[in-house]
Each structure stands twice: as C-alpha cells, then as structure tokens.
Amino acid sequence: MNTDLQDFSHKRFNILTGEWVLVSPHRAKRPWQGQNEAVSNEVRPAHDPNCYLCAGNTRINGEINPDYKDVFVFTNDFAALQTDSKTFSVDNGLFKAESEQGICKVICFSPDHSKSLADMAVKDINKVVSTWQKEYTELGSNDTINYVQIFENKGAVMGCSNPHPHGQIWSQSTLPNEIIKKEKEQKEYYAINKRSLLGDYLAQELEANERIIYSNNDFVVLTPFWAIWPFEAMIVPRKQYNDISQISVTESLAFADAISAITKAYDKLFSTSFPYSSGIHQAPTNGEDNSHWHWHMSFYPPLLRSATVKKFMVGYEMFGSPQRDITAEQAATRLRDLI
Numbered sequence: 001m002n003t004d005l006q007d008f009s010h011k012r013f014n015i016l017t018g019e020w021v022l023v024s025p026h027r028a029k030r031p032w033q034g035q036n037e038a039v040s041n042e043v044r045p046a047h048d049p050n051c052y053l054c055a056g057n058t059r060i061n062g063e064i065n066p067d068y069k070d071v072f073v074f075t076n077d078f079a080a081l082q083t084d085s086k087t088f089s090v091d092n093g094l095f096k097a098e099s100e101q102g103i104c105k106v107i108c109f110s111p112d113h114s115k116s117l118a119d120m121a122v123k124d125i126n127k128v129v130s131t132w133q134k135e136y137t138e139l140g141s142n143d144t145i146n147y148v149q150i151f152e153n154k155g156a157v158m159g160c161s162n163p164h165p166h167g168q169i170w171s172q173s174t175l176p177n178e179i180i181k182k183e184k185e186q187k188e189y190y191a192i193n194k195r196s197l198l199g200d201y202l203a204q205e206l207e208a209n210e211r212i213i214y215s216n217n218d219f220v221v222l223t224p225f226w227a228i229w230p231f232e233a234m235i236v237p238r239k240q241y242n243d244i245s246q247i248s249v250t251e252s253l254a255f256a257d258a259i260s261a262i263t264k265a266y267d268k269l270f271s272t273s274f275p276y277s278s279g280i281h282q283a284p285t286n287g288e289d290n291s292h293w294h295w296h297m298s299f300y301p302p303l304l305r306s307a308t309v310k311k312f313m314v315g316y317e318m319f320g321s322p323q324r325d326i327t328a329e330q331a332a333t334r335l336r337d338l339i
Helices: 025-029 122-140 177-193 197-208 249-269 328-336
Strands: 010-014 019-023 072-075 089-092 095-098 102-108 147-154 166-172 212-215 219-222 233-237 276-281 296-300
Touching: 102 122, 122 147, 122 166, 122 249, 177 197, 177 276, 197 219, 212 249, 212 328, 219 249, 233 249, 249 296, 249 328
Parallel strands: none
Antiparallel strands: 010 019, 072 102, 089 095, 102 166, 147 166, 147 276, 212 219, 219 233, 233 296, 276 296
C-alpha cells in the first residue's frame, strides 16, 4: 500500500466522472465539536396502521394498498416527473429551459414495516432485484423514456419521509447530469481500448486487493479509489453487462447476496440502522449503442465517526470540490472486517 496516500493530503481522480476529490487523511485525527445527529432507537412494528406503505393501508390519495406478501410497486402519488407534462422550451438569451416528462414509481421491498434490506433474507432481496429488472425493462421500452434511475434513500437524515423499507424509480425523457458524465468517460475509454472502463478498473482493484470489501463468484463490493463519502461502497459485476436486465437468475441471487453483505456490515459498523443513499447506474434506454456501459450500484452513507457524527458537504465541498478525511483503504478495511 502506498503510505503517502495514508499520510499526506492529495487528490484522487474519479475515472467515471472525470472529476477530482481532495483527500486529507491527517484531518481524521482532529477533535470533533460539531453537530451530533440524534440516534433513533425506535423499535418499529411489523405493521403500522398509520403507514401509507404498509399492506392493506390507505395511501394519501385514497387508494388502498393490496395485502402484498413480498414486493409491491405503484406509481408515486407525488411524482417529481409528470407523464402529461406540456412539451415546451425557453431559449431567451441566457434563460434556457426545456420541458421534461417521466414516470416515477415506489417499490416497497417488504410488507414488514420493521425491516430494512440489511434485515431481509437474500432470497427476499432477490425478489427486489427481480422487480428492478422488470421495471427497468418495462419503463425503458416506453418511447418517451430514455433513462431509468433506481435508487433508495434510507434513514431520516437522508431525507427519507417514510421508514417503511422502500426505494424509488425515476424514469425520464433525457439523461441526468451524473449519467452524462459517466456516459462520456466510458464511451471515450471503450472507443480507444475496446474494453470496459469499469472492467479494467475492477481487474486492477482485484490485483491490488486494498479496497475490496466482499466478493462472490459474480460480484465485487469495494470502496472506490476516488470515494467521496466516508464509507462509500460500489457493487460491480465481474462480467461486463450494460444493464441489470442482462444478468442471469444465478447472478441475480449473487447480486442480492452482495447487497446483503454490505448493508449488514453498515449496520454493524456503528451498531445502528445505517443511513445511506444507494443507486444503480446503467445504460440509457435510448435505443443507441450502449455497449461501452458497465452497470454498477453505489452506496453513499453520511456517517463519519459514529452513529451520531455525520459528514456534511459544506464550505469547500460546495464551492471547490468534494473532500474526505478517512481514506478509501481505511474505510474498506473497517467494513471488510465486519463481514
């Protein structure tokens, strides 16, 4: 391991976005007198009669949820994107705007209100994976949809408005900013090398074996070399697939196993239900040649030193570039030791 990376301030390059992150490992030793987030020790019931997402309950729009037994999907009652949005554009000097259409859905991972992915059996997480595959394929086949974003916000600190285990899918007519960056970097690398950018990166990570958290026959969980969040993690399929619809039944189960491993490790790290935002980046559904894409899932958790100390993106991070104190290698080691 390069000891300079563990002792001195430096920048690391994110090959997927073309951006840099400042790393300051010496700052991890500084005393903390900032904000401490409150830790909720609430024990949730398996069914909450006041929860809009529990089976058999009435949602805010008056619809009644079915008595679902595993995964339940419905169109978001407060969708950020509208399917019937008027088509328009504004091009007035430096004032530019374009209309955007889309379909937003909610996925309840389990009827059990008390659980999170970390508490679910691998076979039940696999049902969520199968649902992601189905929704990606069906939404992507819509002529008006060119990108499908699957994600989860876990924990109130991440803006989650309901503790019931659930995630969301926002599908839209244009590519969002982060996808435009990753589209550019992967396409340029593939054009020159005729290989997947993330595939070559994964091979180098496996050889270095410094940031690997967990692996099985089909997937690797690692802390990216360029990680921004303190205990950031990425799940990468060993084979290059453009999107999750392409993985086999066996690989789907292995993906569920990888999700189970990292979420369980998170909960053990500070003995709390670990908050995070997670999301899958995969090929657009725009009908173009997306053979350069290598899909992956990222976890961005905010906790830094304990269950009560959170990493805030402020000051330099807002006006300069992202910055982190604990190195990617240190974070990976701590998570790996919990699996």
